[in-house]
Amino acid sequence: MSRLSTSICIGLVLVGVGLMAILNLSTAAGAPLHVPTYAISLVGKYLSYAILALAVDLVWGYGGILSLGHAAFFALGGYAMGMYLLREIGPRGVYGNALLPDFMVFLNYKALPWYWNGFNHPAFAMAMAVIVPALVALIFGYFAFRSRVSGVYLSIITQALTYALLLAFFRNDMGFGGNNGMTDFKDIFGLPLQADSTRVGLLVATAIALCLCLLVARYVVTSRFGQVLIAVRDSESRTRFLGYRPESYKLFVFVLSAIMAGIGGALYVPQVGIINPGEFSPANSIEAVIWVAVGGRGTLVGAVLGAVLVNAGKTFFTGAFPEFWLFALGFLFILVTLLLPKGVLGLLQKKTGGRV
Amino acid sequence: MTTIGAVSDSLLYLNGVSVSFDGFRAINDLSLVLAPGEMRAVIGPNGAGKTTMMDIITGKTRPDTGEVIFRADTDLTKLDEPAIAALGIGRKFQKPTVFEVHNVWDNLLLALAGDRRPRFTMWARETGEERDRIDEILATIRLSDLRHTRSGDLSHGQKQWLEIGMLLAQEPQLLLVDEPVAGMTDSETAQTAELLVEINKTRSVVVVEHDMDFVRALGVRVTVLHEGSVLSEGSIDHVSEDPRVVEVYLGR
Amino acid sequence: MGWGSDPEGDVMVSIHRLLAVLLVSLPLLATSPARADDAPDPFIGLASQNFDIVANAISALAVSGHPQAAATIAAIEADNLYVDAAGDGAPLILIKQGDSYIDARTGQKASDINEDDVDSVRVNNAVRRAIEAAKGGLDLFAADADTRQKAAEKVFTSHDPAALPLLARAIAAEKDAGAKRAMQQAQAASLLAGDGGSDAERVAAVAILRLRGDVEAKSLLQSLHDQSKPVAAAIAAATSSLARIEQLWSVLQSVFYGISLGSVLLLAAAGLAITFGVMGVINMAHGEMVMLGAYTTFMVQEVIRTHAPGLFGASLFIAVPLAFLVSGIAGILIERCMIRFLYGRPLETLLASWGLSLILQQGVRSIFGSSNREVGTPEWMSGAVQWGGLVITWNRLTIIVFAVIVIAALMAVMRGTSLGLRMRAVTQNRRMAAAMGIRTPWIDALTFGLGSGVAGMAGVALSQIDNVSPNLGQGYIIDSFMVVVFGGVGNLWGTVVSAMTLGIVNKFLEPFAGAVLGKIVVLIALILFIQRKPRGMFPLKGRAVEQ
Structure with missing residues (x-):
């Protein structure tokens, strides 16, 4: 994970997204170089996933924590954004209730649940999109790392965590829209969500957020903190006898990673237009892990690469051969773990003699 | 419980320590006193409880009963590994464990005494002082030329030395060294003995070893462990003439 | 209830049905002249055009202990019962057998019946339910001990005081211990549901229900109000003990x-x-x-x-x-x-x-x-x-x-x-x-x-x-x-x-x-x-x- 590959990655993301933005806004639909708006949102979705992948790589690649529940942080961030977007609708909903979102009117809510207060302010909602995942990660991680739960045990309980959240968010009386989740958003920051310019703006915001996350993650893993973290990953008990507290290192990186995942989720929701409990499903978290494995674990840039590659593949397969997508994904899991332990980036590095 | 010498003038004081795993008594009423500045060799057949004793001192294992007191005032049984390490007790493992993906320099850097908290290491920059100290240790452990080598690529003996170097970097008062010469060549063994004697000039050392020639070369007081308690203690000549020791080793 | 493997749900349905019938018919029965002891001719109601009266007559017939009761009720169920009201006295109740008729009251062959005077006894749902319930009472005398025990259970569920004489006779004749216990429980339930019996008898009945110890016994006991002091005390003690048992279950x-x-x-x-x-x-x-x-x-x-x-x-x-x-x-x-x-x-x-x-x-x-x-x-x-x-x-x-x-x-x-x-x-x-x-x-x-x-x-x-x-x-x-x-x-x-x-x-x-x-x-x-x-x-x- 040289500095070079990070720079290349940031350059590619910014230039690519910039080009797409210009081609979408400055050309008419049907023009030869026109980039359709659905492609803008699609790439925006990939880049949100890339932020999630980066978060997973930070804990798994550098901290050795295989979290099978990271999509939960992503979804929590997404729900915070969804709550803001629903309240932004105001009286323009189907039932025309100025305060209560449609699903609450439908479910006979008389008043707004207390935890919905404040979500009409975008700044508050954005803060919650990172604070809530961070808090969940802090509480969960504090207990897990302090009692030295590690390896597959940790994986299993992170999966149980996201499963519990899945069941909880399916319940109507949780006040988050139950089974159907939240959708039919109209505006974001007063701008119409369906407008091309808003879509392009969201894509650019996602690209910038991704690059910032990449830079932060790179700073963290190359700092002395990162060196200790890698030492913890490879030989936890040795670091302890050196006087380090592995639990605080893991907790720090776990919370940081949850924050990134939350940011990814918050950017994801306005671009796909829906958030529902399915985002908590354990399968989603495991899929995020395979993006990282495909790109190359412990490289940061590989996580971004893997997320984009696998999701582009998913878009292609589910369009062309829907039957085969799960076969393809399944074989991808097996082949990468058996044959490509360093991922695509590892393969590239071998080919280029380690320069990238 | 046998009562032994005074706590007050000891560096490390173990009294009546016992621990069992699933009914198996790994350490049985073990008592041992180490004076400040002393080097002690601990020998004993396999399963005598040498490694478990180290685990207890460094906080990895909690004893069922007994006292473990450091510097006459600190009860080690109440502390965990990082706290004990911070007090100034360093440990070298039987199997050399260095951070293989880091180079020799970074291994020493991570071991250097200093603030271990994330909020410090996150912003820490290498200081000139740290560089000088690492250079000094590199010279002591004879790895100056290999400072940029990935430690996973070192030879077995070099890893052992690097680990001893990491111990030194911790600036401990007490070093616990588990089988430092296992798998070393004769010349490496001799050099290691020299190194330990050198280290002992400023710090206390407990060496667990099988190699009797090496123990003889150290020329220090020897404690013989058997079935989790002290069988005999004294000079190497004294213990090797002790009939109980002979019986245990030769199985008469 | 004992061990048994009735098809799922069926038991409950039939119990409900019976209960409904008897609760509806209970006040009618109590005032009806067709009670077993003072009405010598329970058959007369069967001739009525009113379904309720027919239903009540069937219930009365069942508890009358009349030797022809079982055959008559079976005939209604099979649509084989006819009425001949052509004569001067009480109408004739006839059971059709092949081409001829039998007098339901006597079981003797009836002669000189004019087909044109004969009307079949019509049946609606209320009557059918009465038949079901009546058959339950009759089953108390069935040859098979199992059937008798089940019949007693049904009476327990209906706890109709009108069934008391029938139960008394059945208990006297009963040899099978299980069936007898079930009958005694039914008797206790029926006694308590009505207002007959001395305080001592009623307290004894409460004790039997308490011993039975299930939800039905408890709900029956809880439904009893305005009891004399000793009985009320026994009921209070029994229900609280039963509540504990229920919790345990x-x-x-x-x-x-x-x-x-x-x-x-x-x-x-x-x-x-x-x-x-x-x-x-x-x-x-x-x-x-x-x-x-x-x-x-x-x-x-x-x-x-x-x-x-x-x-x-x-x-x-x-x-x-x-x-x-x-x-x-x-x-x-x-x-x-x-x-x-x-x-x-x-x-x-x-x-x-x-x-x-x-x-x-x-x-x-x-x-x-x-x-x-x-x-x-x-x-x-x-x-x-x-x-x-x-x-x-x-x-x-x-x-x-x-x-x-x-x-x-x-x-x-x-x-x-x-x-x-x-x-x-x-x-x-x-x-x-x-x-x-x-x-x-x-x-x-x-x-x-x-x-x-x-x-x-x-x-x-x-x-x-x-x-x-x-x-x-x-x-x-x-x-x-x-x-x-x-x-x-x-x-x-x-x-x-x-x-x-x-x-x-x-x-x-x-x-x-x-x-x-x-x-x-x-x-x-x-x-x-x-x-x-x-x-x-x-x-x-x-x-x-x-x-």
Whole structure:
């Protein structure tokens, strides 16, 4: 994970997204170089996933924590954004209730649940999109790392965590829209969500957020903190006898990673237009892990690469051969773990003699 | 419980320590006193409880009963590994464990005494002082030329030395060294003995070893462990003439 | 209620029906002149055009003890009862037999009947219900003791004071202890429901009901108001004692449901206790081994349906060994082709086996479709028994028994066979085992196959209570891992205790929290528990575990 590959990655993301933005806004639909708006949102979705992948790589690649529940942080961030977007609708909903979102009117809510207060302010909602995942990660991680739960045990309980959240968010009386989740958003920051310019703006915001996350993650893993973290990953008990507290290192990186995942989720929701409990499903978290494995674990840039590659593949397969997508994904899991332990980036590095 | 010498003038004081795993008594009423500045060799057949004793001192294992007191005032049984390490007790493992993906320099850097908290290491920059100290240790452990080598690529003996170097970097008062010469060549063994004697000039050392020639070369007081308690203690000549020791080793 | 296996629901329906009839007819009966003791001719009402009067007449006839009562009521039911009102006196009640008529009152052949004067007794639903209830009273004198006991139970439920004389006669004639007890309970209930009898008799009746001790006795006692002081005191004492008993039964019922859920969890986790617990392999495709077992059951039943429908009752017995083989062989293939390259890399094993689970799910979806497949329940597994206040359904009980058998067999294999010995040797010290001439790769494959095979057998059981779909296994994978980790890895007994604990706790939480919230609570409690004690309830100790 040289500095070079990070720079290349940031350059590619910014230039690519910039080009797409210009081609979408400055050309008419049907023009030869026109980039359709659905492609803008699609790439925006990939880049949100890339932020999630980066978060997973930070804990798994550098901290050795295989979290099978990271999509939960992503979804929590997404729900915070969804709550803001629903309240932004105001009286323009189907039932025309100025305060209560449609699903609450439908479910006979008389008043707004207390935890919905404040979500009409975008700044508050954005803060919650990172604070809530961070808090969940802090509480969960504090207990897990302090009692030295590690390896597959940790994986299993992170999966149980996201499963519990899945069941909880399916319940109507949780006040988050139950089974159907939240959708039919109209505006974001007063701008119409369906407008091309808003879509392009969201894509650019996602690209910038991704690059910032990449830079932060790179700073963290190359700092002395990162060196200790890698030492913890490879030989936890040795670091302890050196006087380090592995639990605080893991907790720090776990919370940081949850924050990134939350940011990814918050950017994801306005671009796909829906958030529902399915985002908590354990399968989603495991899929995020395979993006990282495909790109190359412990490289940061590989996580971004893997997320984009696998999701582009998913878009292609589910369009062309829907039957085969799960076969393809399944074989991808097996082949990468058996044959490509360093991922695509590892393969590239071998080919280029380690320069990238 | 046998009562032994005074706590007050000891560096490390173990009294009546016992621990069992699933009914198996790994350490049985073990008592041992180490004076400040002393080097002690601990020998004993396999399963005598040498490694478990180290685990207890460094906080990895909690004893069922007994006292473990450091510097006459600190009860080690109440502390965990990082706290004990911070007090100034360093440990070298039987199997050399260095951070293989880091180079020799970074291994020493991570071991250097200093603030271990994330909020410090996150912003820490290498200081000139740290560089000088690492250079000094590199010279002591004879790895100056290999400072940029990935430690996973070192030879077995070099890893052992690097680990001893990491111990030194911790600036401990007490070093616990588990089988430092296992798998070393004769010349490496001799050099290691020299190194330990050198280290002992400023710090206390407990060496667990099988190699009797090496123990003889150290020329220090020897404690013989058997079935989790002290069988005999004294000079190497004294213990090797002790009939109980002979019986245990030769199985008469 | 005693042991019996009425078709599900039927009992309750008929009891309700009877109760409804008698509650409706009770006031009418009380004022009607057609009471057994003061109305010599209970037949007269049968001639009425009013359905209510007919119904009441049937009830009166039933309790009259008239020797022709049974035949007459049977005739109404069979649409064979006729009325001839042509004469001057009371109308003739006739039973049609072939082409001729019999006088219902005497049982003698009736002559000189003019077909034109004869009208059949018409029947509506109210009358039909009266017939049903009346037959119950008549059954008190049936030849079969079982029928008599059931009839007494029905009277108990209706507790109609009008039945008292009938009961008294039945009790006097009764030889069978069970039937007699039921009749006495019916008598006590009927006595208390009315206002007859001395205080002493009524207190004795309360005592009988208290002894009976079920919900019906309690609700009957609670329905009694305005009693004399000693009776009221006896009732108060009895109801509070019965409330305690009822609580006890409901606790027992929850325990049973809990054990039942625990058995399901145990079956799902048992295979994992081998592959994960003993071998340390994280097989995320474990759920799919369960799913394969369920689909094997489906296939077996399909073949039986088309080729040998008579064997359907035995389909599960055929499916169990087949499912073991199918999943076991799949497990051996998985171990040989994938898992063995990943030993010592648990996180990679986890990911690869997850990929495999996706492939298996999609494979089954492609072959069988994504909708649920119908797996039938054999006759012998349907229905329920009631024991005291406990309802036990046969399929739940069968699964519990099956879980016990599977675990016992698994323990026997692990402890008693040379294969089990080798398995434990290899998992404890691979190199030593290899040095002693054990072919460790082969043992690895067999152990993995055993765990997978057990999962397949679990699939047979789960096909009986869950939807057989490609997602069947996914629903159990997290629970299974939690069970194994909670119990303590590598400890089969721990897995048993853990599954039962989780099952029972879940079922006790459900009434307060609801099924989903209860499950969430259990999951969170488990997460916290594992964080406190990462090695589970029954950890293996010692130095070997540390590494």
